[in-house]
Amino acid sequence: MANQEKSSTPIGSMGKFGLISHITRKVVTANKSTVIGVGDDAAVINSGNEVTLVSTDLLLEGIHFNLVYTPFKHLGYKAAIRAISDICAMNARPEQLLVAIGISSRFYVEQIDELYDGISLACSRYKIDLAGGDMTSSVTGLTISVTATGSAPEKDLVLRNGAKPNDLICVTGNFGASYMGLQILERERKLFSKDRSFQPRLEGYEYIIERQLKPEFPAEILDSLRKTGIRPTAMIDVSDGLASDLLHVCKLSETGCRIYYDRIPVDMETIRAAGELGMEPVTAALNGGEDYELLFTVPLENADMIRTIPDVTVIGHMTTFDQGFNLVNEAGSEIELKAQGWEKG
């Protein structure tokens, strides 16, 4: 479907250091704090009077991506977004990115170029610097490890453990789109693997497929919150799934929660795809994961102000811990909110 082998320079022809020089030749830095970027043992960051943040993520072929339908450029972009979102979710500015990849000899230099083109595109879009990494051979496909750093005045940090009972539970964007995009891609891949002349039909699913392959992160919402003077009490990026990540905040904040089924934002394409595949849209929204949206809580007195920020939805409120974790369904009855298990990375 994607990634036909039109490219022609085998990885082995270049050698590790040749490939590193090749990849890093175009790297320019944008952040004053990047004292030393690629090329030495470690990246050097000047964080002045602020605190430095570091986050790391691992993306594995066959778990986090399938190269049959994932263009390398999108994959690089998504890997960067994944790391950036962890820094943003603490209300900090992402600044540097370190990328380590493991590649087997079945790949071509051109594919690795595309991967780094995607990383560079995300770096330039989110104003961060590629500042280091590692490169190694692999016997088991493509492995990508992404580490992001960032900084913030310590007083501005928003942690996962600060929510209080009665705080409003807010989310950005919508949920389940990435997951349903993946289901559509998987459906077409299975048809394609049975019949190689099959032409995948992806029309009408552009939005949810883009959410899966090339997600964006709502960094601008953090600016809006700052401008309106709203300081969230707790915040997390939704990557494991809305239910799972909300329960995380509840457990760390020692609160319960009550969210409303019909307030969870779900896009029309997500609803249509779920319908076709016989799935419940809200299940995809609650448990799908890879949404790269923000979930945050704000004090009740911010209720009017928060509604003035576009693309933010209040889906419920925090309760005391002994009230448990509740989802109020369309009929008005409460069911227990549960997180998925080990299924997703």
Add this chain to the structure above:
Amino acid sequence: MANQEKSSTPIGSMGKFGLISHITRKVVTANKSTVIGVGDDAAVINSGNEVTLVSTDLLLEGIHFNLVYTPFKHLGYKAAIRAISDICAMNARPEQLLVAIGISSRFYVEQIDELYDGISLACSRYKIDLAGGDMTSSVTGLTISVTATGSAPEKDLVLRNGAKPNDLICVTGNFGASYMGLQILERERKLFSKDRSFQPRLEGYEYIIERQLKPEFPAEILDSLRKTGIRPTAMIDVSDGLASDLLHVCKLSETGCRIYYDRIPVDMETIRAAGELGMEPVTAALNGGEDYELLFTVPLENADMIRTIPDVTVIGHMTTFDQGFNLVNEAGSEIELKAQGWEKG
């Protein structure tokens, strides 16, 4: 040979977040700069008036380790050493470690415990904090990504590009031991795979096998250099191989080099193992890799002083770039020093 499956708790029984809580329950922090460690989106570091350093490494099953003869605890220890050595090689203090792992369902919780026990042991030995990470399922064995951070006053940093012609080329410890340890382990593994009743004979190779499985990093040499007032002009940790890493420093410093065959420190066990396997000990020393020693250059006027530091050997000197990269052999003739290709990660 190692790692019989005496352990009994399947990974899947615990779930991702259960396993993360299980692993992080014993984590305590030692560095004042660790503002927030495991448990939030990112680690938070207070670097005060110093610069922060970040380095990342990737270790893949089948490339960097073979679980047939690598105990999980040693593997964790070595992964930590690998990341720490990059920070030390810039003359900085390592402070935080972030570890992301990908694990398939064939592993047991007890094995992952051992892995983290090894990481913790290295953390406590080198006084660093496990401050974050990621955990994901894998379809392709064990993947470990390690990110280390550290700090230093900016003026203390020693980069790879500061060597000058006539500077002395110094190394710590000895070379080729880890590589020859690996060759012995591989020899025994092959015999074992043909005959399961075979008992591996590893006596007499304890030192080189330990260098392969549980290396240490000569962090104390950095203290000695500081105490004697010697400031290296360039420094690198030797992980890819002595020849390859020296050439790195030469290229970045725009110098040539001349090193002497008979000055390269090689342990007796390394020489004996090389003899048995019909290999040249100096070839193992120059190209073996995974030595986790330091290579650094100092001005010629430090010649007397540098010889007072135990465990440091002067193996040659820098020249002008146009004089090339030379190895003077036992007969006194010069041959060109070359780096290995893609073979090792």
